[in-house]
Amino acid sequence: MPRNxxxxxxxxxxxxxxxxxxxxxxxxxxxxxxxxxxxxxAGVATNTIYWYFKDKDALLxxxxxxxxAEALADAGTRTDEPWSDQLLWAVERLERYSRLVTxxxxxxxxxxxxxAWHADFHRLAEDMLAGGFRSAGVPEESLRASIxxxxxxxxxxxxxxxxxxxRREVIDLLxxxxxxxxxxxxxxxxxxxxx
Amino acid sequence: MPRNxxxxxxxxxxxxxxxxxxxxxxxxxxxxxxxxxxxxxAGVATNTIYWYFKDKDALLxxxxxxxxAEALADAGTRTDEPWSDQLLWAVERLERYSRLVTxxxxxxxxxxxxxAWHADFHRLAEDMLAGGFRSAGVPEESLRASIxxxxxxxxxxxxxxxxxxxRREVIDLLxxxxxxxxxxxxxxxxxxxxx
DNA sequence: CCCTATCTTGACTGCCGTCCAAGACGGACC
DNA sequence: GGTCCGTCTTGGACGGCAGTCAAGATAGGG
Numbered sequence: 001m002p003r004n005x006x007x008x009x010x011x012x013x014x015x016x017x018x019x020x021x022x023x024x025x026x027x028x029x030x031x032x033x034x035x036x037x038x039x040x041x042a043g044v045a046t047n048t049i050y051w052y053f054k055d056k057d058a059l060l061x062x063x064x065x066x067x068x069a070e071a072l073a074d075a076g077t078r079t080d081e082p083w084s085d086q087l088l089w090a091v092e093r094l095e096r097y098s099r100l101v102t103x104x105x106x107x108x109x110x111x112x113x114x115x116a117w118h119a120d121f122h123r124l125a126e127d128m129l130a131g132g133f134r135s136a137g138v139p140e141e142s143l144r145a146s147i148x149x150x151x152x153x154x155x156x157x158x159x160x161x162x163x164x165x166x167r168r169e170v171i172d173l174l175x176x177x178x179x180x181x182x183x184x185x186x187x188x189x190x191x192x193x194x195x
Numbered sequence: 196m197p198r199n200x201x202x203x204x205x206x207x208x209x210x211x212x213x214x215x216x217x218x219x220x221x222x223x224x225x226x227x228x229x230x231x232x233x234x235x236x237a238g239v240a241t242n243t244i245y246w247y248f249k250d251k252d253a254l255l256x257x258x259x260x261x262x263x264a265e266a267l268a269d270a271g272t273r274t275d276e277p278w279s280d281q282l283l284w285a286v287e288r289l290e291r292y293s294r295l296v297t298x299x300x301x302x303x304x305x306x307x308x309x310x311a312w313h314a315d316f317h318r319l320a321e322d323m324l325a326g327g328f329r330s331a332g333v334p335e336e337s338l339r340a341s342i343x344x345x346x347x348x349x350x351x352x353x354x355x356x357x358x359x360x361x362r363r364e365v366i367d368l369l370x371x372x373x374x375x376x377x378x379x380x381x382x383x384x385x386x387x388x389x390x
Numbered sequence: 391c392c393c394t395a396t397c398t399t400g401a402c403t404g405c406c407g408t409c410c411a412a413g414a415c416g417g418a419c420c
Numbered sequence: 421g422g423t424c425c426g427t428c429t430t431g432g433a434c435g436g437c438a439g440t441c442a443a444g445a446t447a448g449g450g
Binding site for chain 2: 122
């Protein structure tokens with residue numbers, strides 16, 4: 001039982017570490033950032049990190065949670081936009097975390113905590129895509145496959161950052177499979193941007 | 196200039212190292228396999244590897260080349276099968292190299308040799324997909340996006356091994372966008388060209 | 391004033407990729 | 421046959437890494 005409490009202080013220091021790790025993991029890379037660098041950026045001793053986090057993977061999970069929570073909070077303000085625009089926005093919003101995407105896949109095979117986070121994230125992404133595809137009129141029988149393709153395409157776009165035009169093309173085609181631009185009501189056909 | 200030559204011996208030892216590395220990289224993982232383990236499996240001293248390969252990344256490239264060459268040789272005997280079957284076969288053929296796929300993406304950002312191999316491989320995959328999509332009647336205007344989606348879906352399937360049924364579903368939908376395959380209901384779109 | 395829980399740290403271990411300089415092998419040349 | 425020199429192999433060492441341990445700091449409660 002905590003006899004004394006300095007909750008604010010504790011949370012602050014933890015957040016500082018996570019913030020420093022977020023910047024270094026996304027900018028420099030996970031394997032490429034030693035714990036000493038995170039500690040230096042956060043202004044603590046290296047081993048202090050090990051009081052707050054079991055190991056480097058646990059710190060990575062904290063970083064992922066932070067980044068995902070931020071992105072979801074931002075996404076909450078966009079639910080009124082059309083389906084494919086939301087997708088495009090999400091991809092561009094998350095593109096800077098490309099290195100996190102790769103490291104999650106790399107460590108899923110060897111780290112149970114990362115694997116659990118990865119599975120949770122896929123469930124979340126699949127749920128969100130299911131809603132979008134349903135509203136876009138994708139028939140129920142091909143819904144599962146469409147969702148999988150959607151997840152893979154989004155991951156691919158994050159893994160291989162490309163031009164804005166090519167992103168737009170890919171997401172248009174993904175959101176309106178078959179190249180047919182007639183859709184059920186509620187999802188108006190957009191004018192094609194770019195040429 | 197080589198005064199004496201033992202080409203067979205040299206090639207053999209090199210191949211032994213690459214074979215051992217292939218098995219360990221695909222089975223155990225790249226980061227999880229120390230050079231000492233590769234050396235032990237190949238029956239040489241650890242540092243002997245550094246005579247044949249500049250560093251661990253160069254060895255990885257040799258492994259990738261070997262695996263790709265084998266796969267392409269196998270694929271050469273399948274060119275008469277239908278388009279989606281070829282795709283499915285390729286995915287199942289390459290699925291065991293899932294860990295190689297992840298490590299290539301992880302190291303692309305920091306290793307120039309891996310990055311170059313990765314870029315070459317994408318070009319190859321895109322060329323092969325282009326032929327398939329063209330023959331499947333995908334219109335020229337959405338060809339680029341279709342190819343990108345194809346690459347991403349294949350990578351996704353390799354990265355996230357799933358059931359045979361789900362693989363089949365995804366590839367069917369990928370190879371016949373719009374759902375105009377043999378699905379009876381909900382068929383609101385037709386292919387554009389009959390050829 | 392001391393006890394105890396919370397928090398921080400320096401010193402250390404073991405493993406890793408990689409480097410270096412010395413050694414072993416076997417044709418080439420006199 | 422002895423010497424030389426490329427080709428190939430290796431033991432030993434170095435620096436950097438994640439993670440451990442036990443000692444120290446801090447501050448409220450009795």
